[in-house]
Amino acid sequence: MSLAFLLIAFLTVATAAVAMALRNLIRSALLLVASWAGIAAFYLWAGAEFVAFAQVLVYVGAISMVVLFAVLLTRPSRDEAEVTPASAGRLLPALITGGAVLGVLVGAIVGSPLRTTAKPPPPVTVREIGLQLMGPHAAALVVVGALLTVALLGAVVIAATSRPADPGEPR
Amino acid sequence: MLGSGLLQGLAVTAKNLAGSFHDPTRYVTTEYPEQRTKLPENYRNFPFLVHDDPADPAGTLRCVACQICEKECPPQCIYIVMERDEKGKALKRPKVFDIDVSVCMSCQICVEVCPFDAIKMDQEYEIATRDRFGGLLLHREDLSKSNEYYHQIHPTEAAGVDAALAEQKAKQAAAKAAKAAPAAPKPAAATRSTTAATPAPSPAAVTSPAPAATPPAAAPVPPANPPPTA
Amino acid sequence: MSAPAANPLPLLERLPVALRDACTNWLPESWRWLANSLLSIVAVFVVFATLFALLTLAERKILGRVQNRPGPNRAPLPFLGLRTYGLAQPLADGIKMLTKEDIVPRGADRVLHFLAPVALLAFSIMTFAVIPYGRTLLPVELDAAVLYFFAAGAATELAIFMAGWASRNKYSLLAAMRALAQLISYELPLLLSVVAVVLEAGSLSTSVIVEKQGAWLFGILPQWHVFTPWGFAGFLIFFVAALAESNRSPFDLPEAESELIAGHLTEYSGFKYALFFMAEYFGMCALSGMGVTLFLGGWQAPFPALGFIPSYCWFAAKLLALLFVFMWIRATFPRLRIDQLTRLAWKFLVPLALVNLFTAAFWVLSAGWAGPLAFARWVVAGALVIGPFLALGRRLSAGLGPRSYRYA
Amino acid sequence: MNLSPLHLCLLFSSALFCVGLIGALSRSNAILVLLGVELMLNAGNINLIAFWRYGPAPAEGTGILFVLFAIAIAAAEAAVGLALVIAVHRHQRNIRLQEANRLRG
Numbered sequence: 001m002s003l004a005f006l007l008i009a010f011l012t013v014a015t016a017a018v019a020m021a022l023r024n025l026i027r028s029a030l031l032l033v034a035s036w037a038g039i040a041a042f043y044l045w046a047g048a049e050f051v052a053f054a055q056v057l058v059y060v061g062a063i064s065m066v067v068l069f070a071v072l073l074t075r076p077s078r079d080e081a082e083v084t085p086a087s088a089g090r091l092l093p094a095l096i097t098g099g100a101v102l103g104v105l106v107g108a109i110v111g112s113p114l115r116t117t118a119k120p121p122p123p124v125t126v127r128e129i130g131l132q133l134m135g136p137h138a139a140a141l142v143v144v145g146a147l148l149t150v151a152l153l154g155a156v157v158i159a160a161t162s163r164p165a166d167p168g169e170p171r
Numbered sequence: 172m173l174g175s176g177l178l179q180g181l182a183v184t185a186k187n188l189a190g191s192f193h194d195p196t197r198y199v200t201t202e203y204p205e206q207r208t209k210l211p212e213n214y215r216n217f218p219f220l221v222h223d224d225p226a227d228p229a230g231t232l233r234c235v236a237c238q239i240c241e242k243e244c245p246p247q248c249i250y251i252v253m254e255r256d257e258k259g260k261a262l263k264r265p266k267v268f269d270i271d272v273s274v275c276m277s278c279q280i281c282v283e284v285c286p287f288d289a290i291k292m293d294q295e296y297e298i299a300t301r302d303r304f305g306g307l308l309l310h311r312e313d314l315s316k317s318n319e320y321y322h323q324i325h326p327t328e329a330a331g332v333d334a335a336l337a338e339q340k341a342k343q344a345a346a347k348a349a350k351a352a353p354a355a356p357k358p359a360a361a362t363r364s365t366t367a368a369t370p371a372p373s374p375a376a377v378t379s380p381a382p383a384a385t386p387p388a389a390a391p392v393p394p395a396n397p398p399p400t401a
Numbered sequence: 402m403s404a405p406a407a408n409p410l411p412l413l414e415r416l417p418v419a420l421r422d423a424c425t426n427w428l429p430e431s432w433r434w435l436a437n438s439l440l441s442i443v444a445v446f447v448v449f450a451t452l453f454a455l456l457t458l459a460e461r462k463i464l465g466r467v468q469n470r471p472g473p474n475r476a477p478l479p480f481l482g483l484r485t486y487g488l489a490q491p492l493a494d495g496i497k498m499l500t501k502e503d504i505v506p507r508g509a510d511r512v513l514h515f516l517a518p519v520a521l522l523a524f525s526i527m528t529f530a531v532i533p534y535g536r537t538l539l540p541v542e543l544d545a546a547v548l549y550f551f552a553a554g555a556a557t558e559l560a561i562f563m564a565g566w567a568s569r570n571k572y573s574l575l576a577a578m579r580a581l582a583q584l585i586s587y588e589l590p591l592l593l594s595v596v597a598v599v600l601e602a603g604s605l606s607t608s609v610i611v612e613k614q615g616a617w618l619f620g621i622l623p624q625w626h627v628f629t630p631w632g633f634a635g636f637l638i639f640f641v642a643a644l645a646e647s648n649r650s651p652f653d654l655p656e657a658e659s660e661l662i663a664g665h666l667t668e669y670s671g672f673k674y675a676l677f678f679m680a681e682y683f684g685m686c687a688l689s690g691m692g693v694t695l696f697l698g699g700w701q702a703p704f705p706a707l708g709f710i711p712s713y714c715w716f717a718a719k720l721l722a723l724l725f726v727f728m729w730i731r732a733t734f735p736r737l738r739i740d741q742l743t744r745l746a747w748k749f750l751v752p753l754a755l756v757n758l759f760t761a762a763f764w765v766l767s768a769g770w771a772g773p774l775a776f777a778r779w780v781v782a783g784a785l786v787i788g789p790f791l792a793l794g795r796r797l798s799a800g801l802g803p804r805s806y807r808y809a
Numbered sequence: 810m811n812l813s814p815l816h817l818c819l820l821f822s823s824a825l826f827c828v829g830l831i832g833a834l835s836r837s838n839a840i841l842v843l844l845g846v847e848l849m850l851n852a853g854n855i856n857l858i859a860f861w862r863y864g865p866a867p868a869e870g871t872g873i874l875f876v877l878f879a880i881a882i883a884a885a886e887a888a889v890g891l892a893l894v895i896a897v898h899r900h901q902r903n904i905r906l907q908e909a910n911r912l913r914g
Contacts, residue, residue, distance in 0.1 A: 050544070055880060
């Protein structure tokens with residue numbers, strides 16, 4: 001099972017890295033979708049079925065669509081979606097920062113004796129998740145719901161053009 | 172109410188779906204190569220040449236190679252060469268009569284100008300060919316079809332033509348007789364139209380289903396031209 | 402496939418599982434599950450590929466009959482020369498598709514152009530995994546099966562976008578944008594109508610949802626969800642949204658021939674085109690299967706007396722009936738305009754689906770009402786369904802009517 | 810050095826986090842920066858699931874619920890962020906972050 005994990009991890013990180021380096025925005029968005037799907041595969045591997053499907057539904061189904069729409073609406077020229085690659089002046093500090101963070105994280109992780117349990121996780125059924133959401137976490141659920149509503153309304157308001165409706169527009 | 176129109180539309184298509192199985196008036200398809208619809212009598216597409224005797228198609232062509240149709244043809248798809256004997260005397264029949272049906276536009280002008288009722292419109296529409304250049308160039312042999320065939324495809328019109336031809340022949344015979352008897356007066360031209368209405372006995376008219384009564388307006392009445400032998 | 406039930410089932414009911422077991426019994430225990438899963442995949446694929454072939458023929462036949470013509474009826478069976486009412490037409494189509502040249506435009510993104518049909522077909526096949534085809538026929542028993550179904554279905558939108566973008570064709574790109582807008586718009590009512598079912602059944606598992614619809618009212622009336630007020634409205638919303646999600650007429654804007662040539666299919670030919678076609682039909686079958694499962698009682702027989710007929714036959718019958726309605730609708734309605742399409746989704750279906758959710762909640766809460774209260778339950782739920790429908794429908798169709806033309 | 814599966818998961822998530830970080834810092838296209846931030850969020854989610862799976866005291870489903878909430882918030886973030894990108898593009902005809910330095914639209 002560890003082999004499956006390594007494969008998933010490698011593919012996920014690789015697609016994400018390539019996506020971040022590509023010039024073609026559409027390709028990088030699609031590769032990132034592959035990366036998100038890889039994360040969903042990791043959730044499946046870890047036994048969190050429900051989260052995996054939610055991840056696919058939200059990221060592959062919804063966020064990718066919004067991203068693609070944004071890319072198509074903001075293309076620099078009409079014909080392509082190429083963007084300038086990262087300039088050296090930005091890339092170098094970014095690499096140094098990222099490398100430093102990675103070094104710190106890896107050092108901390110490898111150096112810390114993490115206690116782990118050998119027993120498999122308790123199987124969490126959808127029913128239990130629902131009960132938890134509606135019971136102890138009901139307040140958080142309501143807050144998230146309100147947040148999502150406000151965010152969507154805000155997004156619509158921000159993105160909508162303020163052009164007055166054309167009176168001659170066909171219904 | 173919203174949706175009632177949608178339901179009405181669904182009902183219409185459902186009626187068609189069911190009706191096409193039991194109602195022959197709805198189901199109008201003919202399975203073409205096996206079943207064919209009967210063409211209307213006035214259907215026309217490309218010209219053909221009429222001959223009178225199936226035993227000798229080349230010899231009894233009505234065409235005298237006068238080249239009127241060749242000159243009148245708007246897209247110029249007709250090509251005629253008159254046959255001549257070794258002394259160069261015209262034999263009044265075509266040696267070459269070609270129609271390029273890929274150029275022909277089915278206007279029927281050749282039929283209307285022909286003084287001899289020699290060229291008529293055919294109903295043959297399956298002319299597809301694999302030969303791009305030669306296949307659509309019809310020669311005299313391909314074009315030559317019998318008077319009986321003409322009666323089959325255009326019965327009313329053919330009967331009128333036969334009647335006119337018979338009358339012409341009778342008039343010629345009368346003229347010959349008048350020549351023999353010099354005192355006889357020439358028949359008036361005005362009598363032609365009245366006599367054309369009377370059906371003339373014709374061997375081909377028996378095969379035609381339509382009664383060979385007054386020819387309809389579509390049937391070209393031969394114009395008052397001098398007889399070919401004049 | 403799921404474990405057999407406790408009480409012995411009739412032979413016909415057990416037949417598919419028994420056949421599978423006969424095929425895999427000789428294998429060691431540790432390998433058997435793998436062989437079983439592979440067999441399930443093969444069986445599902447073979448059945449639906451055959452169904453796809455027959456559906457293409459049936460669709461053309463039905464469209465033909467609606468237009469009072471026979472439809473394809475000439476392709477003869479090979480080497481026999483028998484026409485059999487065009488039964489060999491799918492074969493001829495398949496050979497034609499396979500032997501046609503595969504053309505990729507010069508400016509196309511070759512990788513994505515190749516990947517799009519493959520991904521689309523893969524995701525469409527994945528959706529078949531969680532549909533219970535019969536009492537014992539469920540390829541994968543998942544706790545969150547409904548969520549899985551829609552997650553896999555959501556990925557197909559991406560494939561359509563890939564196809565449209567990779568073709569590097571204005572029409573294709575327009576189609577891709579339209580497809581995105583349409584699929585996002587209709588995902589919402591689709592999911593909302595399903596949530597009502599999940600609310601009633603209390604489970605995301607398809608097998609549980611079907612089993613909950615197994616009772617009979619007064620011993621004769623089936624208790625399928627479609628026979629409740631909220632279920633009926635939910636089914637209609639689901640069906641309309643499913644039409645749009647599977648790009649079927651009258652919502653086939655992404656591939657509208659008259660406006661966009663063929664949309665994202667413009668630059669596809671040969672076998673890739675066939676894959677798209679197959680995926681479209683698979684998507685239609687999967688959504689119909691889900692509709693049958695969620696609303697039409699799945700594999701349940703409509704009357705207790707008809708229980709002797711195997712459950713998978715009932716499922717097949719319902720699936721085929723639903724597919725027929727898909728085709729019937731295609732034969733009837735003209736295509737919507739893009740603004741009408743989005744308006745229908747956001748101003749009509751989404752509010753209706755939200756109200757329907759309330760109706761379903763009321764229905765669940767009032768489950769214990771008996772006697773005259775049961776009657777009141779029906780009245781209230783019915784009013785909750787019909788009232789918003791009339792009000793919203795009036796708003797949607799306000800100002801619209803048969804047009805009168807004046808000839809200049 | 811003997812790494813437990815939990816260590817591996819955490820290394821995986823930190824690698825993903827750093828990829829997102831480098832992307833967000835180095836690219837000048839606003840959409841790519843947003844996507845980098847999304848990746849970092851996802852890396853955090855992986856940690857939550859990893860600790861739920863291998864952690865010493867796996868409370869019933871808390872990790873899963875946290876991830877669900879995080880996914881919902883990520884969706885909201887993506888929607889607002891991309892709406893902002895579109896608004897910036899409408900004003901500047903450009904979404905290079907170096908040039909989006911005016912507050913007045």
